[in-house]
Amino acid sequence: MNKKLPNFIFTNQFGLLFLVLIFIVIFSTVTDGFTSRFNIFALSRVIAIDIMIGLAMMVVILTGGLNLALGAIGVCAAMFGGWCMEVLGIPIVPALLLTLGMGSLLGLVNGIITVKTGVHSFIVTLATMSIYFGFMTMLTEAEAFRRLPDLFTDFGSAKLFNKYVSPLLLVSVATCFILFYLFRFTDIGRKLIAAGANPEAAEVSGISVSRMFIYCHALSGFLGALAAILLTTRIGAAIPSMAGQLGMDWLLPAFLAPVIGGTLLSGGKLSVFGTMLGAVLVTLLTNGLYLLDVGEFWIRFFLGIILLLAVLLDRAREYLTLKNVIVS
Amino acid sequence: MNMTVAAIFKKDWLGLLIVVLVSGLVIAAVKPAFLSPFNLYVLMVSTSYMLIIALAQMIIIAIGQMNLSVGAIGGLVAISFSGLMEVHQISVPVAVLSGLVIGIACGFLNGYITVKSGISAFIITLATLYIFKGINLGITEAEPFYNIPENVKNFGNAKIGNTPIPFLLIIPIIITILMWVFINRTETGRHMLAYGNSVQSAELMGISSSKVVITAHIISGFLAAIAGMLVVCRLQLGTPNIGDSWLLPSFAAPVIGGAILAGGKVDVIATALGVLIVAIISQALVIFKIDPFFVQIFLGVMILLAVFVNRYREYKQEVRRKIFSSE
Numbered sequence: 001m002n003k004k005l006p007n008f009i010f011t012n013q014f015g016l017l018f019l020v021l022i023f024i025v026i027f028s029t030v031t032d033g034f035t036s037r038f039n040i041f042a043l044s045r046v047i048a049i050d051i052m053i054g055l056a057m058m059v060v061i062l063t064g065g066l067n068l069a070l071g072a073i074g075v076c077a078a079m080f081g082g083w084c085m086e087v088l089g090i091p092i093v094p095a096l097l098l099t100l101g102m103g104s105l106l107g108l109v110n111g112i113i114t115v116k117t118g119v120h121s122f123i124v125t126l127a128t129m130s131i132y133f134g135f136m137t138m139l140t141e142a143e144a145f146r147r148l149p150d151l152f153t154d155f156g157s158a159k160l161f162n163k164y165v166s167p168l169l170l171v172s173v174a175t176c177f178i179l180f181y182l183f184r185f186t187d188i189g190r191k192l193i194a195a196g197a198n199p200e201a202a203e204v205s206g207i208s209v210s211r212m213f214i215y216c217h218a219l220s221g222f223l224g225a226l227a228a229i230l231l232t233t234r235i236g237a238a239i240p241s242m243a244g245q246l247g248m249d250w251l252l253p254a255f256l257a258p259v260i261g262g263t264l265l266s267g268g269k270l271s272v273f274g275t276m277l278g279a280v281l282v283t284l285l286t287n288g289l290y291l292l293d294v295g296e297f298w299i300r301f302f303l304g305i306i307l308l309l310a311v312l313l314d315r316a317r318e319y320l321t322l323k324n325v326i327v328s
Numbered sequence: 329m330n331m332t333v334a335a336i337f338k339k340d341w342l343g344l345l346i347v348v349l350v351s352g353l354v355i356a357a358v359k360p361a362f363l364s365p366f367n368l369y370v371l372m373v374s375t376s377y378m379l380i381i382a383l384a385q386m387i388i389i390a391i392g393q394m395n396l397s398v399g400a401i402g403g404l405v406a407i408s409f410s411g412l413m414e415v416h417q418i419s420v421p422v423a424v425l426s427g428l429v430i431g432i433a434c435g436f437l438n439g440y441i442t443v444k445s446g447i448s449a450f451i452i453t454l455a456t457l458y459i460f461k462g463i464n465l466g467i468t469e470a471e472p473f474y475n476i477p478e479n480v481k482n483f484g485n486a487k488i489g490n491t492p493i494p495f496l497l498i499i500p501i502i503i504t505i506l507m508w509v510f511i512n513r514t515e516t517g518r519h520m521l522a523y524g525n526s527v528q529s530a531e532l533m534g535i536s537s538s539k540v541v542i543t544a545h546i547i548s549g550f551l552a553a554i555a556g557m558l559v560v561c562r563l564q565l566g567t568p569n570i571g572d573s574w575l576l577p578s579f580a581a582p583v584i585g586g587a588i589l590a591g592g593k594v595d596v597i598a599t600a601l602g603v604l605i606v607a608i609i610s611q612a613l614v615i616f617k618i619d620p621f622f623v624q625i626f627l628g629v630m631i632l633l634a635v636f637v638n639r640y641r642e643y644k645q646e647v648r649r650k651i652f653s654s655e
Contacts, residue, residue: 066450119635120589122394122450123579127631130576134625245572246624252458255451265448297469301462307455311447 016261016277020284027288034291040164043287045156048168049230050279053250054257055172055179056223058275061258062196063213064267065121067220069110069129070254071247074228075240076136077103077221081229082145082238085152092152100225106132107221111214121217133246144239148232156233168230173276175226180272192216197268252303256282260310282306344585344601348608355612362615365492372497375607377558379500379600381574382581383507384551386599389582390511391544392524392591393442393449398578400460401434401549402556403571407464409557410473410566413480420477427553434460435549439542449545464568472567476560484561496558503551508596510547520544524591580606580627584634586641606630 027034053070060067067073081099084090090098110128114121158167183189194202195212203209227250232238243250259265260281261274285306289299356362381398388395409427412418418426438456442449486495511517516539523530523540531537552571560566583589584605585598609630610623 113632117635117639119639123583123589123631123635126576126579127628127635129628130624131628131632134621134623134628137621138619138625246576248575251454255454259451265451295466295469297465298462300458301466304455304458304460304462307458308441308452311451311455312441312445315445315447 013262013271013274013277016274016281020277020281023281023284023288027284027291031288031291034288037162037164039287039291041159041166043283044164044169045166045234046287047280047283048166048172049227049234050253050257050283051172051276052175052223052227052230053254054261054275054279055175055272056220056227057254058258058261058263058270058272059179059192059216059223060121060220061263061265062192062267062270063121063216064196064265065114065213065217066125066255067107067110067217067224068122068125068251069106069132069247070125070220070224071243071250072129072133072136073103073106073221073247074224074231074250075243075247076106076132077225078228078232078238078242079136079140079145079240081225082148082232083140085149086145086147092149096229099229100222103221103223103225103228104218105221107224108214108218110221111217114217115210115213129246129248137240140240142240144237146237148237153233153236156230156236168234171226171230175223176272176276183270183272188215193268193270252300252307253279253282256303256307256310259307259314262314341585341595341598341601344598344605348601348604351605351608351612355608355615359612359615362612367611367615369487369492369494371607371611372492373494373562374610375603376494376496376500377555377562378577378581378603378607379504380551380555380558381578382599382603383503383596384548384555385578386582386585386587386594386596387507387511387520387544387547387551388449389579389587389589390520390524390591390594391540392527392589393541393544394453394579394589395438395449395545395548396453396575397434397438397457397460398548398552399571399574400457400464401431401552401571402559402574403568404434404460404464404556405431405553406556406560406570407468407473407566407568410476410560411467413477414473414475414566420480424557427557428550431549431551431553431556432546433549435546435552436542438549439545440538442545443538443541468568470568472565474565476564476566480561481564484558484564496562499554499558503554504596504600511594511596516540516543521592521594524593526592576624576627576631577606580631583631583638586634586638588638588642 033039056070057067077099080102081095084095084098085092106128110121110125113128114124117124155167159165160167160170183193191202191207192212192215194205195207195209196216199209202212231242235242257278258270258275259278261276261278262271263269263275282303286299286303289302290296294302361367381402384398385395405427408430409423412423412426413420434456438449438453442452445452483495487493488495511521519530519535520540520543522533523535523537527537530540556570559570563570581602582594582599583602585595585600585602587594587599606627609626613623613626
C-alpha cells in the first residue's frame with residue numbers, strides 16, 4: 001500500500017489532472033469571469049486547437065524527431081482549403097478532405113526526406129518550413145480567404161451544452177480517442193511505437209522502421225491540417241499569418257502539451273491523454289494569467305518558464321521512479 | 329609552394345570558395361550593377377552580422393547541440409543596449425559591456441540547465457527562447473527605442489575611407505579569426521570537437537562535459553549579443569523584433585559550410601563562405617527583382633541541398649574506407 005501510493009501519484013496523468021483542478025479552483029476564486037459562460041466557451045475553442053497542435057507534434061516526437069514545419073504545414077493546408085472553397089467553389093466536405101490531404105502530403109515529404117537522408121528531422125523540417133511557407137506566401141500574395149461558406153464558419157461559432165462548449169472541442173476529444181485506439185489496440189499503432197522505442201530491434205523483428213517514421217510524419221501533417229481547419233473555422237477566415245511568421249507561433253504549444261503530458265523526447269513513449277491534459281493545463285494557465293492582468297507581453301515569459309519547469313519536473317520524476325525501482 | 333597548393337586543394341572549403349567566386353562572376357556578368365560600390369556595401373553589411381549569428385550557432389553545432397534562442401538573446405541584448413542608452417542615459421561603452429554581460433548570462437543559463445538536467449538543448453533553448461523574448465516584450469511592450477546616440481548611429485553608417493567597406497565588418501572579421509584560432513588551436517576548442525564527436529569517449533578522455541557545454545553556450549550567447557548590438561547600429565534603432573528571423577540563416581550557413589549536425593565537425597572558414605553564398609544569392613534575387621518571399625524558399629532549398637551533398641560525401645568516405653579495409 002505504502003509503496004503503491006507514491007507510484008500512483010507519480011503517474012503523469014494523475015499529476016496533471018490534479019494541477020488542472022488546482023488551477024481551476026485558484027482562477028475561479030481569484031479572478032472575475034473565469035467561470036463565466038463566455039470565458040468557458042472561449043477556453044473550449046482554444047483548448048480544442050491546442051490539443052490538436054500538441055497531438056500533431058506528439059506523433060513525430062514518437063520517432064525521436066520533431067516537426068518544426070508543423071505551423072507552416074497547417075497554414076499551407078488551411079490556405080489551400082480556403083482557395084478550394086472560395087475560388088474553386090468546391091463543396092465543404094470534399095474541400096476539407098483536400099485540405100487534410102494537402103497536410104498529409106507535406107508531412108509525407110518531410111518524412112521521406114528525413115528517412116532518405118538520415119539527417120535529423122530538425123534540420124529537414126527547418127528547411128521545409130521555410131520552403132512551404134515561402135511558396136504559400138508567394139502563391140497567395142499574403143492575401144487571406146475571407147469569403148468562406150457560412151456553414152463552415154458557423155461551425156466555429158456554434159455553441160453546445162447550454163452554450164458552454166464549442167463543437168471544436170468535441171472534434172479534438174474524438175481525435176484523442178481515435179489516436180488512443182490506434183496506438184493501443186491496432187497493429188500499425190504498436191509498430192509505430194516499437195519503431196520509435198528501439199529502431200534496431202524493430203527492424204530486426206521485421207518492422208520497416210523507415211516506413212513507420214514516414215507514416216508518423218504524414219500523420220503529423222494530417223493532424224496539423226486538422227488543427228488549422230479548426231483555427232480557420234474559429235477565425236472565420238484562412239489567413240497566412242494565423243500561425244505567425246513561418247508558422248512558428250505554434251511551436252510552443254506544440255511542444256508544451258506533449259512534453260508536459262509525458263511524451264519522451266527521445267521517442268518511443270507517448271501519452272495521448274497526457275497530451276490532452278497538457279494542452280488543457282497550458283491553455284488554462286494562459287487564460288488565467290490574462291485574467292490576472294499579467295499583461296500580454298509577459299505571457300510568453302511565463303509559458304517559457306512553464307516549459308522549463310515541466311521538463312525539469314519530468315526529469316526529477318524519472319529520477320525518483322528510478323530510485324524507487326532500485327530501492328525495491 | 330607545391331605543398332601549400334596541395335594542402336589548399338584538400339580543404340573542404342575549396343568547393344565553397346569556387347561557388348562564391350563563380351556565382352559572384354556570373355551575377356556580375358549578367359548584371360554589372362552587382363559590383364557597384366553601393367551594392368557591395370549592402371552585401372558586406374548584411375554579411376557582417378550574419379557572420380556572427382552563424383558562428384553563434386556553429387559553436388553549439390560543434391558540440392552536437394542546437395541553440396534556438398540565438399535570436400532571442402540577440403533581441404534581448406539589442407533592446408537592453410538601446411534602452412540603457414536612451415532611457416537611462418548610460419554611456420556607450422558601459423551599455424556595450426552590459427549587453428555583453430546579458431548575452432553571456434543568457435548563454436550560461438542555457439548551458440548550465442542543459443548540462444545539469446541532461447535534457448536536450450533543443451527543448452531547453454526553446455523554453456529560454458520564450459523566456460528571453462518574453463522579457464524583451466515585457467520591457468519594451470513591443471515599442472522600439474528610437475533615440476540612439478549619434479556616435480552609435482555613425483558607427484553603423486561609417487565606411488573605411490573611400491572604399492565601400494563598412495566599419496561594421498571589422499568586428500565580425502576579427503571575431504571570425506579568433507573563432508578559427510579558438511577551435512583549431514586551443515585545447516578547449518579541440519575538446520569541444522571531441523565532445524561533439526562522441527560524448528562518451530570525450531568523458532573517458534577526462535574532458536569535463538559541464539565545462540565544454542557551458543563554455544560553448546557562453547560563447548554562443550556572447551556572439552549573439554554582439555550580433556544584436558551590430559544590428560542596432562545598422563538599423564539606427566532598437567526594435568523588439570530584432571532576432572526574430574535569425575533561426576533559419578543561423579543554421580543555413582554552418583550547414584552549407586558542411587557542419588554535421590551530429591557534432592564534432594565544423595569549419596569556421598566554410599561557415600563564413602556559407603554566409604557569403606547566402607548573402608550573394610539573396611542579394612542577386614533582389615537585383616533580379618525576384619519576389620522577396622523567394623529568398624525564404626531559396627534558403628530552405630539550399631539547406632536541403634547542403635544536407636544531400638554532405639550525406640553523399642559521407643557515403644563516399646565510407647565506401648573509400650571499406651575499400652581500404654578490405655585490402
